[in-house]
Amino acid sequence: MLRFLLLYLSIYPLAHYYALRKIGLAFQPGKKTTRGIALFMAIMIAAPIMVRVAERAGIETGARFWAYASFSWMGLLFLFLTFSVAIDTARFAVQSMEKILNQRLFHSTLSPRRIFAIQAMLVVAIYGYGIFEAKDIRLQRIEIASPKITQIPGKIRIAQISDVHLGLIVREDRLSRILARIQEAQPDILVSTGDLLDGQLNHLGAEAALLAAIRPPLGKFAITGNHEFYAGLQDALDFTEKSGFTLLHDQAVVAGGITFVGVDDPTVTLFDKKPAKPEGDLLSAQPRENFTILLKHRPDLNPASLGLFDLQLSGHTHKGQIFPFNLLTWFLYPHTAGRLTRLTSGFLYPSPGTGTWGPPIRFLAPPEVTIIDLVPVK
Structure with a gap:
């Protein structure tokens, strides 16, 4: 369990930092809003650990609430990161080819905010389907x-x-x-x-x-x-x-x-x-x-x-x-x-x-x- 906890605390905060950067690029929020988002993410990082602590203490109602909240967020975040990494990888590949060929290959009219909104809608749609698929034994x-x-x-x-x-x-x-x-x-x-x-x-x-x-x-x-x-x-x-x-x-x-x-x-x-x-x-x-x-x-x-x-x-x-x-x-x-x-x-x-x-x-x-x-x- 200690090894898993160390792995979790090494990777999961980095995933949140990556998502926070994406939000910053898309919306350029002020310092107060950024701190609020960062605080929410910190709570979501800590929540799965607190769920296990609450379980051991026999606090089932609180543990169930935080389990649903934190693990649902985990699923949404993973889907969002999947799309983001795919888009960033494709963008890097195109930019690399443009430098090699010294010419413009692709021009996007979509702003970072619009791309973020499209990703968010896809994530919510897939998550909704994922709930159905999990129950379809x-x-x-x-x-x-x-x-x-x-x-x-x-x-x-x-x-x-x-x-x-x-x-x-x-x-x-x-x-x-x-x-x-x-x-x-x-x-x-x-x-x-x-x-x-x-x-x-x-x-x-x-x-x-x-x-x-x-x-x-x-x-x-x-x-x-x-x-x-x-x-x-x-x-x-x-x-x-x-x-x-x-x-x-x-x-x-x-x-x-x-x-x-x-x-x-x-x-x-x-x-x-x-x-x-x-x-x-x-x-x-x-x-x-x-x-x-x-x-x-x-x-x-x-x-x-x-x-x-x-x-x-x-x-x-x-x-x-x-x-x-x-x-x-x-x-x-x-x-x-x-x-x-x-x-x-x-x-x-x-x-x-x-x-x-x-x-x-x-x-x-x-x-x-x-x-x-x-x-x-x-």
Whole structure:
């Protein structure tokens, strides 16, 4: 968390300074107005930190207000900066070419104020759409045929949710939408591949009851993501169990002839100094005749595990959540979220996530409940 805080305090104030400069160029406000804008921005920089402090102190009403305010502002600011950087990059490229060619290539009649106004209107429009996209939970269907799936019992249907981030912003209403999509698919098994929770627990009894009411015939399994540790591991474990999930803590379980192997997120090493059982050892101990699914929060591949599982289900990246953040997540995790990747032996499917973290929007990264049908080879 300290590393994340230092990164946040290094980058986020610079983003605000850049935006303040853009406002200054567009409107040339007086000193008093500039100070007022700077004060507002300083509050918005501090607010996400204060939200976490308020959470820990149990001041939920204030924490929820500031979470909505500060994270909504964060989303608006990011969209504005995306447009600004794109425009400034294009302007720099044109000016560089003009110097090289020693001639005028492009002449704009738009004033900085008009450009700013156009950007602001686009940002508000995209943000409004992003709220809709975040609530539009989709069903993504995948079918995998394997000789390890026998004619009896036949097709096994698994529903995957990931990165729901229940907490101050994602609450009962959003969860109800997610669960309605799960019930529509009528899965045999439900799995959560981490970050079911966000930060500190905030009176989520109703959400636990909603989750507990979903009872697939072959069971529900979950693993830890990084946010389960931020929420407080014991509280997160209690919530997950109240929700009816069996938490796989570097463990394996067999359901419907399918072996599920769940591993903890690497964040566990910050809280538990005991060395985790190597992933490859855990997988190699499982019966090879069973179709084996590795539940692993981050969509990275361990070379020692290749060939020991038939399908890895992951999450974590949110597919960037807000374009063009997907370019950054693709750089860090090159296996594209929302796409089934065939490996030399087996498959990898990184979920683009089901909820939101931070800004309560998604843009060009729709949330999904993934439905995986395992069927016999015909």
